[in-house]
Amino acid sequence: MNKKWSTKLWIAIFLAPTILMFLMFNLTPIVTVFVTGFTEWNGFSSPKFNGLDNYINLVSYDDTFLISLRNLFLWSAIAATLHVGFGVLVAFILYKRPFGWRVVRGTFMIPNVISVAAWAIIYKFIFNDDIGVINNFMRDIGFSDFHVKWFYESPAAFIAITLTWLFYAVIVTLIVLNELMAIPKEVHEAALLDGANGWQVTRYINLPLVKGAIGTGVILSITARIAMFEEVALTSRGGPGNDTYNIPLMLYNGIVNSEYGYANSAATVMIIIGVLVMIVVSRLFKMNEKIY
Template identity: 40%
Template sequence: MSTKNKRGWIFLFALPCVILFCIVYAIPFIMVMATSFCNYTLTQSPTFLGLDNFKTIFADPDFRVSIINTLKWVVIQSTLHVLMGFIMALILRRKPKGWKFARVAYVIPNIIPTAATAVMYSLLLNPTFGVVKMLYEKLGIDTMQVVNLFGNSKYAFWTVTATWVFYSGFNMLIFLGEMGAISPEIYEAAQVDGATAGQADRYITIPMMKNAFGTCVILASVAMVSQFDIIYMTTRGGPGNSTLNLPMYLYKIITLENNYGKANAVGVIQIILGLVLVILIQRLFNQKKEIEEV
């Protein structure tokens, strides 16, 4: 088969994917970018406003809070969440007794829909009939002292964070896969030289996990920039704006203000934030440089 015919077949097989990509991603993205500079509602066709939507957004205190909360969750997820997965991978790599069961059990929460997880925690922590009230009753404590953890601005942010931050089963699997790719001969040589298991992890395993760390941090950061369902099902951004993030701020603009132009401007900021985070993380872990070298 000639090179020209090969290119023709490649183009033919790639065409459906390209069309689907344009319909599902490219065209909507262009429309979001264009209408973010417009006054656009359900009852009014888009009219160009320039940068007015962005000026209004940046002047809104709730937007600034949503950015801060989003970045807080990005930092927490990129550190504690990823670290939990790495620690579990280190433990399971040594294959202790019951390691297969532990591996499966640790992944199960990640395959449960996040909306179901939010409902579960809302019921468990309900101050009227939840587990917290039952514990207070068992301990003989006045149930009037039960705190609504999702409804109290002092605790809501950290309560919402706790609903997902420890479920790092996917990170664990990524780390386990990367650890499995390390040649056993390296560990054997270190053992011959008198290295302990802890020293082998410190000087061999951890330095060789850089790519896995970069991948997990990117996934964790992007997930937090787009986190919506758990927050919506538990606090809806409240109480006040204590758990308000960018997706919830965008949702409130659509539902309360019916302003699609302003909401799309928030969407553009969200996309830019995600891209900036990915680029910064890649540079931090030198992933792009290593990919090019490969």
């Protein structure tokens, strides 16, 4: 065997465990989800093909799907702008290495090591009418009749759920900060020699050079909204009424009602939306182009 073939063989052998894992834990479940989305399946008996019934039920049974799509659109817009914007802003501030920046970076990380479920429960207390800090603060500063039932009124429930994740943008911050730190020193030096001021360096050099990282942040943030479950299920449960419903909750309802075909049709919709988001954002941010 010549050396070239020997190298290829070793590459193939070393890739085999990863490919095996990918097939077992990624591809097979995705294919199963996709296929069983076209079946009637209670999880115990064999799935029975029922065509597009699950999708028709999902989309047209009542207004839940439309409300879920509306909520996803709004949450995605907020995630791509305010959430990512906040993360990027913090990254740019930390990049300047102000006093205590390491402490801030560490502190900013803390919410991410606490489970989302725990946060959701904490937020139920924060927004509680009797003992919650928000309502008590409002009453303390003079709004004595402030009794918003945050997770049980519209549109307060949507706002309250949004606030449970809006400012936890540390992943975006870390990605962007890492990219900022990777910008060669020479680029900045050349700009300064040409007379650029701090704002111009940020606007015309740093921002364009980290746009790929910002794009990654946008993808991660939007896909997190597509899959957002605990924040809704453990607080408003999609209510009041259907006002804060989302697709993961529809999937969950399918599961608790032993309608796995229906649940998997919802999962398929989530996967498709996720892939579309990745394609669109990649193109918008020209993430596949070389920067340097």
